[in-house]
Amino acid sequence: MNRLSGKVAMVTGGSVGIGAACARRMVEAGARVAIVDVHDGTGQELAAALGESARYFHVDVAVEADVAAAISATVAAFGRLDVLVNNAGIAGPNKPTHELTEAEWDRVQAVNVKGVFFCTKHAIAPLRAAGGGSIINLSSIYGLVGAPDLPPYHASKGAVRLMSKTDALLYAADRIRVNSIHPGFIWTPMVEQHIASMGGDPVQHRRETGALHPLGHMGEPDDIAWGVVYLASDESKFVTGSELVIDGGYTCR
DSSP states (O other): OOTTTTOEEEEETTTSHHHHHHHHHHHHTTOEEEEEESOHHHHHHHHHHHGGGEEEEEOOTTSHHHHHHHHHHHHHHHSOOOEEEEOOOOOOOOOOGGGOOHHHHHHHHIIIIIHHHHHHHHHHHHHHHTTOEEEEEEOOGGGTSOOSSOHHHHHHHHHHHHHHHHHHHHHGGGTEEEEEEEEOOBOSHHHHHHHHTTOSOHHHHHHHHHHTSTTSSOBOHHHHHHHHHHHHSGGGTTOOSOEEEESTTGGGO
């Protein structure tokens, strides 16, 4: 129950799905958590449900000023920062590369890549002040393998994977560990919207998507949240620059 006792974490995209599960499980493990998102209603409700151990801050991770202000507010509220979970992300349009507009491409990179950059950039000083910490970047199975859809999303997740390794090397001397997590299909609002965009019978699409995983089904947000708790904890003190693949066996092929 006290795996994260005394630690302060920030979770981006923390209002729903994987982010919300991370916030819940980290608070249960003893952490205090700043939930940052653009979905204010659900974010505020979650923070209220988690009590004094949580705060909600409105943040567009693609806006550097928002990120800097939220990290400062987190330190002001809780006194320190030990863990950053870069979870915020968008899927973007499901079009082939030659049909994408520059604006469509840029928006996905702004949230999924630049957002990780901004959050990491502004977290380094408080993590150093805390004597070290853990940065956990949510990549994807599509940071490891390709698929014939969502080109901007896949490109962004490949970037996050290598950003994690670069920062692991840059900040190891500061005792700041940086790792990436690579989920398979997890039943979240993002995946639900992706399946709906395919047209046809969404129940059948969900079944077929689940069957892509050797375990035969999609994952749940908690499957990822428990991985985040591990990487946030001192149990993973010798783990940096690594890829934690939680994908039901999807990438075994």
